[in-house]
Amino acid sequence: MADIVGLLLPFSGLIVIGYIAVRITKQSAEALGWLNTFIIYAALPALFFKLVSKTPIEQLTRVDFIITDIAATYLIFLLLFLVGCFLRRNSLGDSTIQAFAGAYGNIGYMGPGLALLALGEKAAVPVALVVCFENALHFIVAPALMAIEGGDKRSPWTLAADIARKVLLHPFILSTALGFTAAAFSFSQPVALQRFVDYLAQAAAPCALFAMVVTLALRPLKRIPAEIGYIVPVKLILHPLIVYVVLQAVGRFDPIWIESAVLLAALPTATNVFVVGQQYGAWQERASATILITTACSVVTVSLVLYLIKSGALPAQLFP
Template sequence: MLEIAALMLPFFGLIAIGYIAARITRQPVEALGWLNTFIIYIALPALFFDLIISTPLDQLVRFDFIGLSLLATYCIFTLIFLTGLFLRKASLREAAIQAYGGSYGNIGYMGPGIAIVALGEQAVAPVALIVCLENAAHFITAPALMAVQGDRRSGLAIVASVVRNVLTHPFIVAMIAGFVAALLEIRPYVPIQQLIDYLAQCAAPCALFAMGVTLALRPIKRVPAEIGYLVPAKLLLHPLLAYVILTSLGTFEPIWISAAVLLAALPTATNVFVLAQQYGVWQERASATVVVTTATSLLTLPAILFWMR
């Protein structure tokens, strides 16, 4: 257990440092703008590109694996969505944000760093597949669901917008570039590869620090009643379902199953709050969900790592 605690310390330590720095320096939330730009548009894409080109091509086409991983995620999504819609009497948009709160994990910021340190370089392929393709799935379903209620654009315009947003997102661009480079066996010139490596190494520390700052600058003003089932759904039910589906419906190496379970156990992504802000719905409660699941994962993540080992 001490080994697990030592493993988790750097990750949650960086979040804590960001939180404390934000509390002490009292910088406005706008000060995060350039750091978030660096993380989303430069550092994380460099990390994803580096992960993909360093992974054997035959492992990058395990669509059975990513399909079952997505099945677990969207089973949780559907469960929370229907609960919000019919039991909580939420609007369609509110139910959608709640569903993302219970199923969309922080796989972009926390996933690659924590999985590779915890599981080793063998986890590169499953992590790259889940991070890139699950994010792509969320980028598609979010605007599509939001368009059902309140979007007055034509269906063709909505589809065009979704396709454009997916294909131009830096994560997806990096993934496509990595797949092409791997397929054609292209390796960057050594100085360029060193630059990519430097940027990739910055991704996790900067992202975790920014997460701590973000949590500090978004105080919880309203804890939603939905937290009572969103937290266990995201942190416990999601990884459990991922384990059951991947072990019962597929034949994968243990390290691939462990990677999927670990990424499923991550707290709610800050992107859920971004979505809530973008569509002007459930904003304070989305922020509270991110904060509470992140804090609670201090207990659940070490327990799940201990169980996997």
Template structure:
């Protein structure tokens, strides 16, 4: 347990330091702009490129893994969406943001750093695959559902073009695609370029976690939404359990890949859910509260999950 604590506490400690710094050092929210730009456009893309480009190409074509993990995530989305729509009688737009809050984990900021620390470099490929394909679907689902709800204005063709542009030009997806091409052709960057990529990749996790803590501090908890009582169990418990069951049932995956997918599924709600709510003027304050609460509770739930994995109490495949 001491080994798990030594892994998790520094990780969440970076989030706490970001939170504490933002509370003590008053800066406008706009001050985060350049740090977020560095993380999204340089540091994390460098990390994805570095790890994917050095992976054997045949490991990058596991579409059975991608399909299983993405379908599991959207099963959770559907369940939370239905709970909001039919049990709470929320609007289509509100139910969509709730569904994303229950299924859209922090796989961008928290995922790579935690998975690589806990499971090593073999976790890089499943992290990149899950991130890219889940985000492609998130980029499609959110505007499509908001269009159905009447929150997205514009012609269908223009909307489709806007979605395609977000997908094709996203730096994480571009860097992963570059990594796939590099793996296929066995490209080896020149030494100065490789050192620059290494420097950027090493900065990804600490900068992303610090930025996440600052973001949480800038959105203080004002009230606990009633929907939190089914969103939190769905995100922190149901999502990883279903991921574990589905991937074990489909089978024939590397144990590290299964553990990586389960770990990513157990992460708290992504800060992008608040961004989506803010973009469409829907469920903003409650999305912020959900992110804060799931992040705080995930300290315990993720620590427990890592302990179960490390102690061998969670077999890599339930149905060998």
């Protein structure tokens, strides 16, 4: 248990510091602009490049792992989408954001730092693959469904070009692609470049978590939506459980890869869900509340997932 406390203390400490900073400094949300720019365009891309570039290329081409993980995540998406459309009788746009609230975890900001701290450098490859490919697919699915719903008035060609641009030019995906290239050609990085990348990468986890906490603290909880009753357990409990079972059923994956995917699936709803909702005017306030509540609840649920992983209580082989 002491190991779990040691893993969670840096993150819980940053949460406390972020909350105190908000209450003392009284800064507005706009004050985070340049910090978020640094995180998205410098620190996290440096971390992804560092992780991927040092990995043997054969480990980076595990298409079976990528497809299986995405299939498990989109089972959750489809479940919540159908609940929103047919049980809650919501619009396609609202149902889409609800589905993302249960399937789109905070894998970019929280994922890499927590996974590497908890599982070590061996988690680097599966974490990078999950973050990049899930994000890429989310960037495609969200505008496509919103276009079908009518929330996006652009022409199909303009929409397709914008989606392609967002996917191909996203800093996370660009840095991972550069890492793939470096790994494929066994590029020997100069010492100066290695130090520069390390310097940026070390700032990724603390800066990202601090910015996330401050953003949430500055976003008031106006109301608790009824959908929270099922979205929270689906995101924090059912999502990692489905990922674990599906990856185990397919088999042939190293236990550390499965544990990495499960840990990422257990993370709370990503702040990008609110951004998408705000962009299309769908389920905005409720998305904000969902992010805040799942993040608060994840302190307990992620701790439980870490305990199951580190204690060996999570079976390495579920199916004989």
